[in-house]
Amino acid sequence: MAEKKQKVVVYSTPTCTYCVMAKDFLKEHNIKFENIDVSENRKAAEEMVEKSGQMGVPVIEIGKQIIVGFDKEAIKKALNIK
């Protein structure tokens, strides 16, 4: 199950609804993730823009894959969630 060991990072802001939905979704599926509040962490915000080519949140990094927005189907696919 190599997919399950991929590092998962959620770039988010505290007020963003879709960030909360994305994090709730990961929690529901027992996926461990690192949450980075890009409103507080300037460097991480720049990193997020560089990686995703845009500045909207959430950005979900799964291994080397970048998913912009709470795209449930893309997250499921990347993490092999049925």
Place this chain on the structure above:
Amino acid sequence: MSKEQLYDLAIIGGGAAGITAAIYAARYKLKTILITKEFGGVAMEAHNIENYPGFPQIAGIDLMKKFVDHLKKFEVDLVEDEVGRAEKNDNHFSLTTKKGKVYNSKTLIIAVGTQRRKLDLLGEEKFVNGKGISYCYTCDAPLSKNKTVAVVGGGDSAVQAALLLSKYATKIYLLLRGEKFKAEPIAIDHLLTKKNVEILYKTNVVEVSGEKFLKKIKLNSGKTLDIDGLFVEIGAVPSTFLAKQLGVAIDENSHVTVTPQMETNIPGVYAAGDIVPRFLKQLVVAASDGAIAATTAYNYLMKQSHTAKK
């Protein structure tokens, strides 16, 4: 089609109107299905709600989670999918979803709400999806720390956006098309205390520009503002494509025409929430619409079954 696949009521939309309709329908013991792309509706994006009775102050997402928790106490089939096609057959309606499922029901409540109105400017599309123009202030406002931003609009959402932005951005221009706000006076009073908010009246954005990200906006006054983000809060337009497929009457403002009982011109089809014409588009109104629509659907079904038994 087997009989058990036929629902009494199918509700399309999972916002305040749809959820309330489903709660009422379940209590009327109607065999009910609710199909929605996502639960919570537009209220999910409100960062702060202070006018829903029983909740002096609550974030939109937290309140809508309570709506969903409440709904889950009842026997209603909940489906997260998008209805792409709605049609009337002999004695029922058929809904086909984007995932290819078909659901049949004797009655329908259309509560799909609205889509955000865009500025409709040349080049606007280039800067959406995280390139500087945002239609979701709760998502993107906290990213505006030490930045200069502008908000377009003069209603409740625009004022709430400016208020949230005032915590983060160095400077906020609030651009009102007219001479007056359409927001709640209590929120306007609060906004006027914010030193980093500058209000420009009778102002329209006429041009947006920048390379990769939005950098400048040109106003109708000829003035150019250097900004890092533009928040568009100019209302929404009803999503009427399903209603149109069913032949439901739409008014000149693109709302679904309904009676005070939420009936459309098609027997057995009801509409509720932001899709119907309302003097006040608020959570409390949408919830009320949903309750009425479910009750009318129930009365209609009772009458049908009574007639059938005769």
